[in-house]
Amino acid sequence: MGAYIIRRLLLIFPTLLGILIINFALVQFVPGGPVEQILAQIEGEGDVFEAFSGGSREVGNNNDGSYAGARGLPDDYIKELEKEFGFDKPPVERFLNMLWDYMRFDFGESYFRSISVVDLVVEKMPVSITLGLWSTLLAYLVSIPLGIKKAVTDGSDFDTWTSGVIILAYAIPGFLFAILLLVLFAGGSYYQFFPLRGLTSENFENLSVIGKMKDYLWHITLPVLASSISGFATLTLLTKNSFLDEIQKQYVITARSKGLKEKQILYGHIFRNAMLIVIAGFPAVFIGVFFGGSLIIETIFSLDGLGRMGFEAAVARDYPVIFGTLFVFGLIGLIVGILSDLMYVFIDPRIDFEGRQG
Numbered sequence: 001m002g003a004y005i006i007r008r009l010l011l012i013f014p015t016l017l018g019i020l021i022i023n024f025a026l027v028q029f030v031p032g033g034p035v036e037q038i039l040a041q042i043e044g045e046g047d048v049f050e051a052f053s054g055g056s057r058e059v060g061n062n063n064d065g066s067y068a069g070a071r072g073l074p075d076d077y078i079k080e081l082e083k084e085f086g087f088d089k090p091p092v093e094r095f096l097n098m099l100w101d102y103m104r105f106d107f108g109e110s111y112f113r114s115i116s117v118v119d120l121v122v123e124k125m126p127v128s129i130t131l132g133l134w135s136t137l138l139a140y141l142v143s144i145p146l147g148i149k150k151a152v153t154d155g156s157d158f159d160t161w162t163s164g165v166i167i168l169a170y171a172i173p174g175f176l177f178a179i180l181l182l183v184l185f186a187g188g189s190y191y192q193f194f195p196l197r198g199l200t201s202e203n204f205e206n207l208s209v210i211g212k213m214k215d216y217l218w219h220i221t222l223p224v225l226a227s228s229i230s231g232f233a234t235l236t237l238l239t240k241n242s243f244l245d246e247i248q249k250q251y252v253i254t255a256r257s258k259g260l261k262e263k264q265i266l267y268g269h270i271f272r273n274a275m276l277i278v279i280a281g282f283p284a285v286f287i288g289v290f291f292g293g294s295l296i297i298e299t300i301f302s303l304d305g306l307g308r309m310g311f312e313a314a315v316a317r318d319y320p321v322i323f324g325t326l327f328v329f330g331l332i333g334l335i336v337g338i339l340s341d342l343m344y345v346f347i348d349p350r351i352d353f354e355g356r357q358g
Helices: 002-027 034-042 048-052 075-085 091-103 117-152 157-171 174-185 209-247 250-257 262-280 282-292 295-300 306-316 319-347
Strands: none
Touching (some): 091 319, 174 295, 262 319
């Protein structure tokens, strides 16, 4: 197992390198960089993308390397901007310098916020951890028992009507469910049981420990429910089908013929085998909610997390934030994948990754 883990750890570096190379190359062909952003603001365009959408003057690079939006601005000023952002160097040199900095975990500072990328990520992390962790735990705590119950009672009335509810929940977009929750329970048209925005109250620091816990749970209830709804269907049906496959296997029939009780068979034999595929999906569920699925939820509930930060960085072409978070999140995702394999072995020691090649 040790050799397998070492191989997986060594694969992290070329994988991250490939991710950075592809995204860095793509960025070179995308208009509206940070220099263009500043020129658009100086020229009164407000935002470089407004100019692209049909403004009176074009903002972007001309074929000769100049900026069309820089009419009337001194060339020295443009060169100073390029030097400040590091664009006075060739792309290859900039990429190599970035790699050297990342090897030392130096991700630089945001172009527009005067704060280091690390501090910015740490500042936004509590919101994303809240949505990612609690949403994943809630989905697993509900879906696994429900999926097992549906497998055991396959074809019953309970199985039929719960399947209908699950399909309905899966069909509802997360943002629409979030709006529905706000309207019903956050002071919309009906009740105000929960706060409308934020992760904590303004007087959070003055509360007792118990009061802080209650305030935190009070604020996260609706966002977590909204971000969890789409995961219930997939995980529940995955659990059900996995258990159904195991129930039909020969070792279950043999266990029954020996007189073992159904609960002993279910939790002593079937559970360990059936849960392997469910656990395999844990990293994808967690990473999906943690990194990619929270933008709309954060916007609706006015939460300032990594989702909104990534979107704003992409719109503003804040390259240090884009590439720094891409590197960190890619690294976390790869490590979580390794942890998933370790969980396989923990649940079923018969699995031997040592014999796998690659």
